[in-house]
Amino acid sequence: MLEKHRNGYRPTAFAIEPIPAGAVQDKSITDPDVVAGALSRALSRSRAKTKHIVMAVPTGATVSRVLNIQNPGNQFELEEQVRMESDQYIPFPIDEVSLDFEPLQNTAEPITKKKKQGEDTYLSVIMAATRSTNVEARVAVAEAAGLTVDVMDVESFAAQNAYTEIIAPTLTAEDRAQPVAMLDIGANTTTINVFNGENIIYSKEHPFGGKLLTNEIAAYYGLSFDEAEEKKRNDTLPDDYHRKVLQPFIDNMAMQIERFIQYFYAETNAGAIGLILLGGGTANTPGAIERINNETGIRTRTANPFVAIGQGSRISAELLANYGSSMLIACGLALRSFDQ
DSSP, X not given: OEEEETTEEEESOOOOOOOOTTSEETTEXXXXXXXXXXXXXXXXXXXXXXXXXXXXXOGGGEEEEEEEEESOOSHHHHHHHHHHHHGGGOSSOGGGEEEEEEESSOOSSOTTOOSSTTOOOEEEXXXXXXXXXXXXXXXXXXXXXXXXXXXXXXXXXXXXXXXXXXXXXXXXXXXXXXXXXXXXXXSSOEEEEEEETTEEEEEEEESOOTHHHHHHHXXXXXXXXXXXXXXHHHTOSOTTHIIIIIHHHXXXXXXXXXXXXXXXXXXXXXXXXXXXXXXETTTTSTTHHHHHHHHHOSEEEEOOTTSSSOOOTTSOHHHHXXXXXXXXXXXXXXXXXXXX
């Protein structure tokens, strides 16, 4: 949870609860009861008093587009026009879709008013759509944990919120002079969002994550996945772990990130990236930042949204330092509570 504090924000409740292997596969919930239990335990450990939450669907399971709606009419007519216009971009039946949109321009005039008699008007909106089952699965998990979902967001939008509201203001003019790549390395996937100013100009998910390191630990030391994960978190692996397992993983991660950057260059003409912000659970791995910097030739630093803001009295500074970079999306979702 976040609260407004002076001219910014500060966290007031924070918890991380591991989910057993197999409960979530490729960001699809496969064991709702297990995920609901983890959510309930995390809420209890955080000591948050709220029963209202914000959740997100994966970017890869979402279609989003900027639409220019001609002569939008009243709110009902606008909704119908957006739905009709969106149909051409959505690769599944429209009646199986949860869809929402938001205007990209603010105007004091009613959207039905035209500038001149007989002249067309246009309204730009950003549309996001996903299969209704993606939304329903998350709502069901929240309800099983005794919670109410107030907003269902999209992960890339949440990451953008965290970047623009908290991280970008801490960057220098030199940092913002070129596109900024923010990577969130999750368990199974890495999401790269590239920003030009405050806008996302590129977003893509790649199949690479921290779970690979856990699998390599398990294979090298003959451990179960859960044993390997616990020893990795508690830093109780043998002395040769850093040399035999961790360093090869860091080398691989750096090469993968270089490959993701090259994809961006091949698919856009937005200019050279000047800064990499590394988020996710592996961002604090000793030596990772330096290795990525050397591999890509791009200045690299961690993306911890809590570095520049204060902390609540009940939250450990060590906890925020160690795990803050893995909370990019959670932080962006928490910011939605101030939208009302």
